[in-house]
Amino acid sequence: MRPLTDEETRVFFEKLSKFIGENIKLLIDRSDGPYCFRLHKDRVYYMSEEVLRKAAVIDKDSLISIGTCFGKFTKTKKFHLHITALEYLAPYAQYKIWVKPSVEQQFLYGNHIMKSGLGRITENTSQYQGVVVYNMADLPLGFGVAAKSTAECRHTDPMAIICFHQADIGEYIRNEDTLLG
Structure with a gap:
């Protein structure tokens, strides 16, 4: 387990800023103490500095996971971003899309969102902007990338x-075999 390098930090924060913008600092400087990001086996984990200090005594080969996995770096x-980060990113999301109940299950099966399933969209969402997808009851369902801007959505x-699908809470069930074995 180690701190992220400058290049890794840049790539990671660029990805986070697509979803929560300047609110990244709110993830680090929290009211319950400072939090940090650490890299372990190409995965970025989010944890309190208190947990980090306690984990320092564990041999890195014995350590499987610590904190919350925000995502992983590919070989390139x-x-x-992994769906496990949704709980932490959803409250700070700048751009949101709400889906109709009829499309909610389709999104949870890994499908993109069509205009016919769009309930609402945050004003001034630009094309290719990272969005958090919600159902109409304001329950976060996953992440996506806006395929069209708010203005384009009105006339399409x-x-x-x-919205292009990236991750959703249904992944736990779909990937159960690969996660456990």
């Missing part, structure tokens, strides 16, 4: 893709 050094075809 790109960062992929009902079958046009509005």
Whole structure:
């Protein structure tokens, strides 16, 4: 377990800023104490500094996981956000998409969101902006990337893709075999 390098930090924070913008500092300087990000086996973990101090005595080969996994770096050094970060990013999300109940299950199966399933979208969402997807009861369902801006959504075809799927809470069930074995 080690701190992120400058390049890893840049790539990681760029990805986070697509979803929560300047609110990244709110993740680090929290009211319950300072938090940090650490890299272990190409995965970025989020934990309190108190937990970090306690974990320092554990041999790194024996350590499987610590804190909350926010995502992982690929072999090409790109960062992929995992659904486990949703609980921490959703309260700070700048751009949101709400889906209709009829489309909620389709999104949880890993499908993109069409305009016909769009309930609401945050004003001034730009194209290719990271968004947090909610159901109409304000329950966060996952992450996506806006395929169209808010202005384009108003005048587009009902079958046009509005949001590209990235991750959703249904992944726990779909990937159960690969996660356990």
